[in-house]
Amino acid sequence: MISKKCKYALKALLYISKNSGGKAILTSSIAQDENIPRKFLESILRTLRNNQILYSKRGKEGGFLLLRDPKEIYIVEIMRIMDGPVAMLPCVSLNYYQSCEECDEKNCAIKGMFETIRDKTLEVLGGTSLHDLNQQ
Numbered sequence: 015m016i017s018k019k020c021k022y023a024l025k026a027l028l029y030i031s032k033n034s035g036g037k038a039i040l041t042s043s044i045a046q047d048e049n050i051p052r053k054f055l056e057s058i059l060r061t062l063r064n065n066q067i068l069y070s071k072r073g074k075e076g077g078f079l080l081l082r083d084p085k086e087i088y089i090v091e092i093m094r095i096m097d098g099p100v101a102m103l104p105c106v107s108l109n110y111y112q113s114c115e116e117c118d119e120k121n122c123a124i125k126g127m128f129e130t131i132r133d134k135t136l137e138v139l140g141g142t143s144l145h146d147l148n149q150q
Contacts, residue, residue: 020096022050023058024147027067027092031084031144038070038077058096065095084144090136100139101132108132 025048030039041059045052059078062068067087069079080087093100094109101107105114106128119125 016093017097019054019058020093022048022055023062023092023096024089025050026055026058027062027080027087027144028147030068030078031080031087032148034079036079038075038079040077043077061095062092067092067095080144084148087144088140089142089144089147090139093139100135101128103128106132108136 026044029044029048033039033043041052041056044050044059045055050058059068059070063070063078066081069081071077071079090100099107099110101110103114103125104110104112105117105119105122105125113119114122117125
């Protein structure tokens with residue numbers, strides 16, 4: 015299950031990609047239209063800016079813009095920024111691997127299944143961009 019933070023990040027990015035038209039989008043507009051608590055959204059947008067997903071602009075025409083084309087921003091990237099590992103077990107994570115303390119990985123009966131789940135999940139999330147979601 016993804017966190018609310020990740021869900022709101024995806025909703026905010028989709029909102030920005032649909033509505034910007036090259037103009038910066040105000041935090042207040044996103045918060046109101048997507049029903050996201052403003053203070054929580056500010057923290058999320060700051061994280062996305064710090065990870066080079068968004069650009070923030072100050073002043074009269076201020077707000078947030080995507081730094082890249084929505085076709086180049088994949089859901090897996092946002093999920094990793096907001097929630098960390100995508101894999102359900104640390105021993106099958108590609109980017110956040112940790113061995114399981116209580117387990118002998120070579121003889122683990124469930125590791126193979128969770129590697130398959132990881133691979134299928136990455137196939138979907140890594141092959142789906144903001145642009146793709148906006149087309150649905």
